[in-house]
Amino acid sequence: MNESILITGANTGLGQEAARQLALKKETKRVILFCRNQAKAEVAKKELEEKTGKRIFEIVIGDVSDTNSVRKAVEKIKEPIDAIILNAGGMVGKTAAKITPSGMNELAATNILGHVVLVDELLKQDKLKKAVLFVSAEAVPGVKPLGMKPVAMKTSTVDEFAAVLDGTYFGNKFDVTQAYGYVKYVGTMWALSMARKYPDIKFIVVSPGNTKGTNAPDSLPAPMRFMLKNFMMPIVFPLMGGMVHKIEVGVKRFVDGISDERYKSGVFYASKEGKLSGDMVDQSTFFTALKNTTFQDNADKAIHRFIK
Numbered sequence: 001m002n003e004s005i006l007i008t009g010a011n012t013g014l015g016q017e018a019a020r021q022l023a024l025k026k027e028t029k030r031v032i033l034f035c036r037n038q039a040k041a042e043v044a045k046k047e048l049e050e051k052t053g054k055r056i057f058e059i060v061i062g063d064v065s066d067t068n069s070v071r072k073a074v075e076k077i078k079e080p081i082d083a084i085i086l087n088a089g090g091m092v093g094k095t096a097a098k099i100t101p102s103g104m105n106e107l108a109a110t111n112i113l114g115h116v117v118l119v120d121e122l123l124k125q126d127k128l129k130k131a132v133l134f135v136s137a138e139a140v141p142g143v144k145p146l147g148m149k150p151v152a153m154k155t156s157t158v159d160e161f162a163a164v165l166d167g168t169y170f171g172n173k174f175d176v177t178q179a180y181g182y183v184k185y186v187g188t189m190w191a192l193s194m195a196r197k198y199p200d201i202k203f204i205v206v207s208p209g210n211t212k213g214t215n216a217p218d219s220l221p222a223p224m225r226f227m228l229k230n231f232m233m234p235i236v237f238p239l240m241g242g243m244v245h246k247i248e249v250g251v252k253r254f255v256d257g258i259s260d261e262r263y264k265s266g267v268f269y270a271s272k273e274g275k276l277s278g279d280m281v282d283q284s285t286f287f288t289a290l291k292n293t294t295f296q297d298n299a300d301k302a303i304h305r306f307i308k
């Protein structure tokens, strides 16, 4: 049972809804909203208190694309936490390819860098007790009916993973919609590697599926955003079946993943092959690279090249 939970990117979208759903569980005594903006975090906290009738929310300010910011945030956390949901991220927007001081581009730094530092620091200080959930996406195994190709790395060496993180893997053709799947793959493999290193902590990877009602489409390039908001989400996906769901449904996957013992450490759970909604299944049954422990450890090593 998780009595205390920290959620990154908890001021809006899936993160805020996760804070709401988890706060309503009877065992939950403390929910930490890890956000980069104090004003947005205060608004979200007030909304959550109103919606749940609970006064169990705390704010910790930190930017997950910035190592120092995350380290400072960890210093503010005095009591150990049972579970954390590494949710902040997405496609980031126009600055996705920009190199941050860590050497990772902003897309990778936001989805991975600060999350790895957060977990490393909490573990070092004995402040993380039971479970870690890394938020991934069906962009990793791909979605054939939509023409979305699976991640296909040639060697999955440390160098190749590092090239994904600094963007050189993509040469001059950095397409954020493609790079996103590769970045989530690196983060996923890191979490699976951690599951073997820390057998007493549940390290699980979950995709929320294609979820309506978040700000995610806002960071897409304009033509794609227009198509998604006006055509794909309201018309095409519902017609196809098993391709989209409400935010409550997407977030229930996080709540189940982190709380329910049926979901096991060291597994990436997401939709069935070719789907973006419905039951969650182990992705390694059809995307077999996930099972390769050398690849998993290579992802971990590549990430740590950027952490000083």
Ligand SMILES: NC(=O)c1ccc[n+]([C@@H]2O[C@H](COP(=O)([O-])OP(=O)(O)OC[C@H]3O[C@@H](n4cnc5c(N)ncnc54)[C@H](OP(=O)(O)O)[C@@H]3O)[C@@H](O)[C@H]2O)c1
Residues within 6 Å of the ligand: 008, 009, 010, 011, 012, 013, 014, 015, 034, 035, 036, 037, 040, 062, 063, 064, 065, 066, 086, 087, 088, 089, 090, 091, 110, 135, 136, 137, 138, 207, 208, 209, 210, 211, 212, 214, 215, 216
């Ligand atoms: N929506 C989907 O269909 C879908 C599908 C698969 C996976 N996902 C994943 O689910 C997660 C949440 O996505 P969402 O749809 O809820 O997106 P969202 O509505 O855009 O929310 C993203 C959250 O991350 C925060 N964030 C972004 N950069 C940050 C940084 N550097 N430091 C701290 N917080 C930061 C944002 O804070 P600000 O408000 O300050 O920007 C916001 O709270 C992402 O990891 C995304 O890749 C989403």
